[in-house]
Amino acid sequence: MKINTGSTQSLKWHNRIFILLLLIIVGLLAFLSTRYVYISDWTINGQNSLNPVSLKLLKTLHDTVEITSYTNKKAVKKSIQELITRYQRVKSDISLSFIDPNLNPEKTRELQLSIDGEMIISYQGRKEHLRELSEQMLTNSLYRLMRVKQRQIIFIEGHGERSPDKQANFDLSDFSRHLKKQGILIGTLNLAKTLHIPENTSVLVIAGPQANFLPAEVNLLLEYVKKGGNLLWLGDPLKIDKEDPMQGLLALSEHLGIEFLEGIIVDPSTLDYDIQNPDYAIVTDYPPHAINNDFSTLTLFPQATGIERLPAYLEETEKTEDKNSAEQVFTMTALLTTVERSWVETSALKKSVQFDEKEDIAGPITLAMLLTREFNGESLSSEGTSTIKKQQRIIVIGDGDFLSNTFLGNGGNLTLGLNIFNWLSYDEQFLEIPRQLRNDIILDISTSKLSLLGAFFLFVLPAILIISGSFIWLKRRHR
Template identity: 35%
Template structure:
């Protein structure tokens, strides 16, 4: 009888060991993960997986992160989910302190900044979230198939220029993400060429020829997308047909905001923003942006365009005249950027999009590196080119991450865990010991 019990015990122990070994064997060869969090927020979204499926080659990601601290582990943990879905996505780290000169040449300014390489394209990230990383991967997929024409010949900001007011740095980064910048001089052509995805009119300093203004209006009439960067003092009558076609107006004067001094800005003409009207371009955007010398905008009439402001001054802002002529007595908050959309007249596209901003300096070589200027510019171009689906990935945070407890309830919980629970355990232990002594 005793032998049978011992045999049963040994068999039971053997079965436990065999079961543990089988579980270890299966888990080492089959990866099965269940995400029970709210909204599956620790798993990749279907949109991200769809982008990864488009990448038909290896992706190299280099992170310039300091080895001290936990930053490298955090980056590796985020990218591990991507690597599970795409095994040929490889991550490597470079210590930025080993060669500061090389980091300056690469333009590395943020600890942990990432550079993504895919074929002959690259993307940069200084904030690592699923939204930003997936957007960068989508740009890598896109390739060099977007033609953006920059109007030239009238003193506009040069897309390839190195002067402080030019857009060379920003445009060169866009070209690495699959955009091809081409000049558009209306002294050499009477119309916008076919297959142009976007036209940029960046702060012309001279009056446009009548043929140029007509070509831009005709381009809008045919369903073309447009980015118009206007600066204070550019109330050029030659641009009035374009403004009329959009139903907007660039107001005279410039914005000044005395509250900018609270942010350490000495010039009240520097408009700093950290909060934005909700819209397709600024949804989920929280970075601070800086705009020097801003022209206010206004919608002057209703039209078939849907007009949504996405840059707006603080209530303390006012309009200051640039000349001896008094400016309109306008007070903030004042809009200085509009996103316009409508059903496209062209059968090849479903929607036509236009952005008008009363400032061009925020994307210039001088101010591109300020705060989120570059990130906002990328969002504007993505929206204009129709790549907004993956930029605006839905937020999948948990709704109950913050527990609000009153002071009275906190006192009750503290008393229960610190005093009542140990006391109950002590009484139960004493009762059990008393029962055993009497038995």
């Protein structure tokens, strides 16, 4: 092809038009990038995206959220901005502002700020301080601000129960700490001293008593239940050698229409999970219920017992239809059930146990019973007494170890426990926010493989480049 003056001018114009079109396209793309944002998270478990529970929470926040952080450090600002941006992608009316605490010392002292970067979150006139930067803590703060009514959980004490404050293996201090993170108030109550259950009790907890209740204490519990109070009863295997295996709570169990089975649940399926204890029970399947929504994780129950409905109580279910009556019967639902090949061992446990058709109780065994009834009760307010309709909620579980400091971290025990308390306190809309674990963050390479990689990049790869370059140079030279 011969190149003349005309073709040269044509090529110049083609180049100019190409450059002009390229600049126009780049400009359009830059303009569109300011109007539209597309973000894709390709990490294996969504490390750069919000958890589905956080997304669900943001959809229920109908007003603006204002977040103010007090810091002057660029690194802290960047970390906060990166986290808040994830929330702003979902809810655009979340505002974030930074204030230099050194320029506003009086405001800093007034707000009692304790750490650099501390955030104050405001929603519907309510405020909360956030001192730990994480999705877990921020979502929980928004969750607490969304709730208007404060929940209060009361644990009965004075009979050797599991304590929400103490650190022993069988106590519940770790679980109590997770409840407090959700804004739940935790308290204890000795009925023998107070002879009164507070009116603002959201859930009353009986956590494995070891000593007998006094008759007056039992009457207080019965009165609380008859008035529509919500209850969580964590039982343990009955001690048959004691004079009163029920610790004086037989009247309460009869009123609820349930009984604890004598013996300990034995579950051979635990061997499939390399658990050598025969007295551990596992639950893998959960019935449809608000407590079990999107929950399918295995839960572990050490030294548990079963629960059954009282036959006499079943006969009473058709007698009382009046929903205003304190004696209206409960609707019962099995919440947790063991596998079919499990059983209740009624004799002393040995290293090797076998099912005895004559003595033992065949599975599946109900491990937790859920009781509800529609109840027209009285509500006290500043305007006086009014009648309200609500659903009374009670859960009886044949084990308390699953929430103890020792076993709380097994499987889904923590999440199940939080779900139970949220449901009992009429707050089942949102449940536990699980932490995302990073996968494959450690690259484990042996010394020999590292040596091979080093040799490849230091010697082999440069040699290949030199040889290929020399070959191309020689080929072009001989044209």
